[in-house]
Amino acid sequence: MPRQMSQNAARAELLATPMQNAGNIDFEIIELLFFAYRDFVSDPDQILIKSGFGRAHHRVVHFVNREPGMTVADLLETLQITKQSLARVLKQLIDSGYIHQVAGPEDRRQRKLYPTQAGRDLALALAEPQSRRIERAFEGASDATRESVKRFLRGMQTAK
Amino acid sequence: MPRQMSQNAARAELLATPMQNAGNIDFEIIELLFFAYRDFVSDPDQILIKSGFGRAHHRVVHFVNREPGMTVADLLETLQITKQSLARVLKQLIDSGYIHQVAGPEDRRQRKLYPTQAGRDLALALAEPQSRRIERAFEGASDATRESVKRFLRGMQTAK
DNA sequence: AAAATATGTCAGCTTTATTGACGTATTTTT
DNA sequence: AAAAATACGTCAATAAAGCTGACATATTTT
Numbered sequence: 398m399p400r401q402m403s404q405n406a407a408r409a410e411l412l413a414t415p416m417q418n419a420g421n422i423d424f425e426i427i428e429l430l431f432f433a434y435r436d437f438v439s440d441p442d443q444i445l446i447k448s449g450f451g452r453a454h455h456r457v458v459h460f461v462n463r464e465p466g467m468t469v470a471d472l473l474e475t476l477q478i479t480k481q482s483l484a485r486v487l488k489q490l491i492d493s494g495y496i497h498q499v500a501g502p503e504d505r506r507q508r509k510l511y512p513t514q515a516g517r518d519l520a521l522a523l524a525e526p527q528s529r530r531i532e533r534a535f536e537g538a539s540d541a542t543r544e545s546v547k548r549f550l551r552g553m554q555t556a557k
Numbered sequence: 558m559p560r561q562m563s564q565n566a567a568r569a570e571l572l573a574t575p576m577q578n579a580g581n582i583d584f585e586i587i588e589l590l591f592f593a594y595r596d597f598v599s600d601p602d603q604i605l606i607k608s609g610f611g612r613a614h615h616r617v618v619h620f621v622n623r624e625p626g627m628t629v630a631d632l633l634e635t636l637q638i639t640k641q642s643l644a645r646v647l648k649q650l651i652d653s654g655y656i657h658q659v660a661g662p663e664d665r666r667q668r669k670l671y672p673t674q675a676g677r678d679l680a681l682a683l684a685e686p687q688s689r690r691i692e693r694a695f696e697g698a699s700d701a702t703r704e705s706v707k708r709f710l711r712g713m714q715t716a717k
Numbered sequence: 718a719a720a721a722t723a724t725g726t727c728a729g730c731t732t733t734a735t736t737g738a739c740g741t742a743t744t745t746t747t
Numbered sequence: 748a749a750a751a752a753t754a755c756g757t758c759a760a761t762a763a764a765g766c767t768g769a770c771a772t773a774t775t776t777t
Contacts, residue, residue, distance in 0.1 A: 411657055411671040416622040419681055422688040424623060426707060431616070433713035434594045435637065451732055456591070462576040463584060469755060477595065482734050484756070497571055506743045506754040511571040521579055528582040534712030538705070545702045546709045547586060552694030553593035611763055629724060642765050644725070666723045666774045 440526035453486045462520040600686035613646045622680040
């Protein structure tokens with residue numbers, strides 16, 4: 398702790414009132430998104446620790462399984478990260494046998510990415526607890542409600 | 558690129574079919590959550606770069622503003638990180654004059670955290686673009702829909 | 718007086734990201 | 748055919764944000 402708390406100078410400008418309703422901002426839903434996502438990614442995180450992988454590997458494995466044959470450029474666009482950030486993670490997944498590369502049949506500069514069976518299994522194992530969590534959150538919800546939530550989430554994305 | 562792509566050995570076990578419907582898992586909503594959150598945090602990230610702060614500073618400033626007088630222990634519980642992870646970020650915010658500490662009136666071991674006016678201003682500036690994004694996502698939605706979304710997000714949290 | 722608690726701090730480490738520069742193979746343009 | 752652009756890989760250096768473990772201090776509780 399600091400030797401001097403300089404409480405006199407400080408106390409004058411301290412705010413003790415909780416931030417609420419300021420500027421017509423819904424702070425509650427901002428927090429709900431934070432907590433929901435924090436817990437949503439905690440499930441796969443636990444599984445990944447065992448394989449020595451991280452969150453970045455999860456995302457790569459997921460999207461390559463969702464869209465086999467996607468190129469490195471596609472993946473960079475989807476993940477919105479740089480080539481160098483992706484490089485190490487992708488290399489590890491390839492070296493570990495979860496993903497394979499195949500030169501593009503038309504444009505041979507491209508490296509098309511495909512999951513192996515192990516890669517598919519891993520993607521499924523990671524999606525399972527997330528899916529269970531989502532189902533629990535939707536418990537008793539109508540199809541219309543599910544669609545509303547999806548529409549909301551789509552609306553949260555930056556239009557590309 | 559690897560000298561040998563070993564396509565013959567590899568191709569046999571490659572999967573070209575997109576992962577869909579497997580194990581009754583809704584992959585779409587998993588991705589929607591990913592994209593929604595990715596873009597949701599991108600707004601404050603842009604602002605924070607100017608101040609030399611990161612995402613971690615945002616979270617601290619946000620919660621201290623939401624609940625002035627919270628202790629370091631409260632913050633650790635809320636953020637689910639370790640004391641050492643918080644330490645650096647919190648110190649920077651205190652040194653920069655966004656947050657002040659006051660010894661607990663009852664238990665003087667505690668350090669109660671309060672925002673300064675600058676801290677309040679920062680928290681509001683960060684929440685604003687997020688709020689606008691949320692409002693856009695809710696455009697035309699009924700109050701019932703808004704509640705449904707909140708209920709879903711609450712359900713996504715791990716019960717503590 | 719001893720033990721527990723709240724906080725701070727030191728040292729070292731990991732993951733995930735960044736920027737910039739450069740090399741190679743391949744395709745497209747001139 | 749030569750030049751330029753493209754897709755990808757890689758090297759080096761850096762940063763943010765998290766981690767573990769150990770230990771110190773002030774304060775409160777037992």
